[in-house]
Amino acid sequence: MDSSEIKANVIFCGDDLFIGVTPSGHAQVIDTNSQRASAASPMELLLIALGSCTGVDVISIMKKKRQDVTDYRIEVTGERRTEHPRAYTRMNVRHVVRGRNISEKALAQAIELSEEKYCSVAATLRPTVEIVSRFEIIEESK
Numbered sequence: 001m002d003s004s005e006i007k008a009n010v011i012f013c014g015d016d017l018f019i020g021v022t023p024s025g026h027a028q029v030i031d032t033n034s035q036r037a038s039a040a041s042p043m044e045l046l047l048i049a050l051g052s053c054t055g056v057d058v059i060s061i062m063k064k065k066r067q068d069v070t071d072y073r074i075e076v077t078g079e080r081r082t083e084h085p086r087a088y089t090r091m092n093v094r095h096v097v098r099g100r101n102i103s104e105k106a107l108a109q110a111i112e113l114s115e116e117k118y119c120s121v122a123a124t125l126r127p128t129v130e131i132v133s134r135f136e137i138i139e140e141s142k
Contacts, residue, residue, distance in 0.1 A: 006023040007023055008020060008021060008022055008023055009021045010030070015033070016031065016032045016033035016036070017029065017030070017031055017032075017033075017038075017039070018030040018031075018032065028040070028045075030042060030045070043078070043080070043086075043088070046078070046088065046121075046125070047076045047077075047078055047091070048076070049121045050076055050091055050093065050119075050121045050122060050125065050131070051074040051075075051076040051093065052074075053114075053119045053120060053121035053122065054074065054093060054095075054111070054114045054115065054119045054121075054122060054133075055072065055074045055095075057110070057113065057114035057118040057119055058072070058074075058095060058107075058110045058111055058114050059072055061109070061110035061113055061114070062097070062102075062106065062107065062110050065103070065106045065109075065110070067099060067102055067103060067106055067107070068099045068100040068101060068102070068140075069097055069098070069099040069102065070098050070099045070100070070140050071097075071098035071099070071138075071140075072095070072096070072097050072098070073095075073096045074093060074094070074095055074096075075093075075094040075096065076091060076092070076093050076094075077091070077092045077094075078090070078091045078092075079091075079092075087128065087129075088125070088128075088129045089128075089129065089130065090129065090130040090131075090132065091125065091129055091130070091131050091132070092132050092133075092134075093131060093132070093133040093134075094133075094134055094135070094136065095107070095111060095133065095134070095135040095136070096135070096136045096138065097135065097136070097137050097138070098137075098138040098139075098140055099137070099138075099139075099140050100139070100140045100142075101139075102137045102139075104137060107135055107137065108135070111133050111135060115131065115133060
């Protein structure tokens, strides 16, 4: 098993605000005050991390399968424990694909490959979070 360490930095800026700096040097404001919500919270970032990770896999596979995708969006919702720590227990991933003559089978296979083989975020979350995926295909008018 290959392992490599990467490093992010999180800097406290005061007033419940942090700046996260990714290993590639990109800054992200993080707000831990849910009343103010001036930036994404750490738990919100997990939702978009899962959506973007699976999304990049699915769109890449669909292109390789020569599927005519004209629009693609991933909606991710999370269910959390009521007691602390308020961890996610389930994440629902809805893939909405618009295109011409999209194969249901091709899309289902792309999602399965992402979930089972390629998406590192899903693999990280899966031991404690149930991840449920579904999809919708919207036929593009000619």
